[in-house]
Amino acid sequence: MAKPRNALRGPLDYGKSPLLIGFGIVVFVLLYAPIIQLIAFSFNDSKRNIVWQGFTTKYYRVAWENAALVEAFTNSIAIAIMCTIFATIIGTATALWLWRFRFPFKAAAEGVMALPIVIPEICMGIAVLVMYSRVGGWMRTFESGPIHWWNELFSIWPLNLAAITAAHIAFSFPFVAVVVRARLAGFNRELEEASKDLGASEWQTFVNVVLPYMKPGIIAGALLAFTLSLDDFVITFFTAGPETNTFPVKVYSLVRRGVSPDINAASTVLIVITLVATVIAMRLQQQPDKSKG
Amino acid sequence: MQPIISIQNVTKRYPGVIAVDNVSFDIMPNEFFALLGPSGCGKTTLLRMIAGLETGGEGGILLDGQNMAGVPANQRPVNMVFQSYAVFPHMTVRDNVAYGLKVTGTPSAEIGPRVEDALEMVQMGAMADRKPDQLSGGQRQRVALARALVKRPKVLLLDEPLSALDAKLREHMQLELARLQQAIGITFIIVTHDQDEALSMADRIAVMEKGQVRQIAGPEELYEKPKSRFVADFIGKINLIEAEVSGAAKTGLTCTAKGLGKVTVPHDGAASGKVFLAVRPEKLDLLAKAPTSKTNISVKGEIRDFAYYGDVSNVFVTCADGLELAVNVQNDRAVDGLLEKGRTVWLSWHPEDTLVLTQ
Numbered sequence: 001m002a003k004p005r006n007a008l009r010g011p012l013d014y015g016k017s018p019l020l021i022g023f024g025i026v027v028f029v030l031l032y033a034p035i036i037q038l039i040a041f042s043f044n045d046s047k048r049n050i051v052w053q054g055f056t057t058k059y060y061r062v063a064w065e066n067a068a069l070v071e072a073f074t075n076s077i078a079i080a081i082m083c084t085i086f087a088t089i090i091g092t093a094t095a096l097w098l099w100r101f102r103f104p105f106k107a108a109a110e111g112v113m114a115l116p117i118v119i120p121e122i123c124m125g126i127a128v129l130v131m132y133s134r135v136g137g138w139m140r141t142f143e144s145g146p147i148h149w150w151n152e153l154f155s156i157w158p159l160n161l162a163a164i165t166a167a168h169i170a171f172s173f174p175f176v177a178v179v180v181r182a183r184l185a186g187f188n189r190e191l192e193e194a195s196k197d198l199g200a201s202e203w204q205t206f207v208n209v210v211l212p213y214m215k216p217g218i219i220a221g222a223l224l225a226f227t228l229s230l231d232d233f234v235i236t237f238f239t240a241g242p243e244t245n246t247f248p249v250k251v252y253s254l255v256r257r258g259v260s261p262d263i264n265a266a267s268t269v270l271i272v273i274t275l276v277a278t279v280i281a282m283r284l285q286q287q288p289d290k291s292k293g
Numbered sequence: 294m295q296p297i298i299s300i301q302n303v304t305k306r307y308p309g310v311i312a313v314d315n316v317s318f319d320i321m322p323n324e325f326f327a328l329l330g331p332s333g334c335g336k337t338t339l340l341r342m343i344a345g346l347e348t349g350g351e352g353g354i355l356l357d358g359q360n361m362a363g364v365p366a367n368q369r370p371v372n373m374v375f376q377s378y379a380v381f382p383h384m385t386v387r388d389n390v391a392y393g394l395k396v397t398g399t400p401s402a403e404i405g406p407r408v409e410d411a412l413e414m415v416q417m418g419a420m421a422d423r424k425p426d427q428l429s430g431g432q433r434q435r436v437a438l439a440r441a442l443v444k445r446p447k448v449l450l451l452d453e454p455l456s457a458l459d460a461k462l463r464e465h466m467q468l469e470l471a472r473l474q475q476a477i478g479i480t481f482i483i484v485t486h487d488q489d490e491a492l493s494m495a496d497r498i499a500v501m502e503k504g505q506v507r508q509i510a511g512p513e514e515l516y517e518k519p520k521s522r523f524v525a526d527f528i529g530k531i532n533l534i535e536a537e538v539s540g541a542a543k544t545g546l547t548c549t550a551k552g553l554g555k556v557t558v559p560h561d562g563a564a565s566g567k568v569f570l571a572v573r574p575e576k577l578d579l580l581a582k583a584p585t586s587k588t589n590i591s592v593k594g595e596i597r598d599f600a601y602y603g604d605v606s607n608v609f610v611t612c613a614d615g616l617e618l619a620v621n622v623q624n625d626r627a628v629d630g631l632l633e634k635g636r637t638v639w640l641s642w643h644p645e646d647t648l649v650l651t652q
Binding site for chain 1: 344345346365366367368371372373375376377379381382383392393396397437440441444
């Protein structure tokens, strides 16, 4: 049906309001302009990278040849992967525990679990630093003792990143737990009972019925943990040693000497990796998941 | 004959409530048995106890002679159709039906044909590869049925299976469930709050209230000879008339009833003091003139209101002493021109149709 040109807008027809459209454009520009500019200037043929000089991809090679930058980058990826695996397992288990069982002070436990989400990162960074220096001092007294092999083991890559990884797991697993817990809240308990009624054991029920239901939550939580770990600066800054730099910390130290295009290039690669991970995760989630059977 | 299920002094307490209160009864093989009652009467709890989904009760549940105490749900030879159907959303129809066989290690050569048979039985063979979100409510219920029946249970438990369906489909499924039960010849236990459902499908019905079984009987006996006011009122509609027993006659009890005066009604047992006379609305005749019959109980009244349903009408008549009686009449020529607010009419019924309820 053809509409008259100046048809009156319906009460919920916000999409036609010029003011709202303009507002939307402003929001998008403010959100994405810096990122687009970052990506664009990674192709800028200029050392100081302030004015556009011409297109080049050479700074990707420069970044690639910067051993310290590449090392920090691989460290970041390794930490993010390890953190994702452990945070997802611990977070999922926590969510299941909070969902499945009744115990005293459950509400308190739920609150305490979510605490790392609200604690200022700077506080958490300092807390972790203080704890590590205490543990480190304690470890050093055993330097020549029976756990000497332990220190040696943890100087091998990627185990030398264990301190940072542990800190990352600590602040990212509550996010996984919260997401999975929210997903489980919509679970129809009769599905679990139906499975047992049909002869399945507790474990078979978990694997065949509960786990598939949780899957979208687990994937979303894992993605959250991955990106949180990948770009964390504050906590990492306090826990990174001279040998164990991560990408954000390295970039911070480089930027103090001016933003060169190779940093833009490396950042672009990081953005692409995050985007690809997000797309994969969303694809995995795109399966029918009606909560009611 | 040995009962397939024997409920013996079963009690289930929750903090502050007794959900099932010392219930005992037997269910025979091949019976279509209904647990009927208002919500919160303990019928679902009892069903879940039979399934093993509710633990921690007292008393014994014997299944085919075997005590089920301590036997977990996944090892009981019963299967359940859940109220929400609980069809696994991430599996196809076929995988849903095969699930119960797979997890118990049935040889895969046997699973295929059994699943196909079960799907055929509920006429879902053509939809075997669909996911539950592509099915209607009625189809999902068929999947839940097939999934339970493929396990060849000794008893099939159905928890309010029709409550989520619309009226037309519900009627259709009532017939179909009854047909299915006769075809496969296993015991069905159905939990329902809908008296029509219980009356039309079940061989025997246990009416429950507040955790206790009030009466167990076949549909007709339950309707015609309810033993208590609760059962009489819960199953269908009934007129309850307060009365006082004044003496026993050869033909029954003589009582003085509100609005009726002295009446004599047949009664088997003894009764004294306050009782209720109960009569179903369809047993009453609505007449324009005083009836000539001397044997019938009759009373004069005035039409207060009526509801017209096409084939029948429900007429509410106010009699002397503020007695209110409901009458169901067929809308045939006999009532032509009779249905009119404020009109004086006569009600008449046979004393045999009157029940004396003492509790």
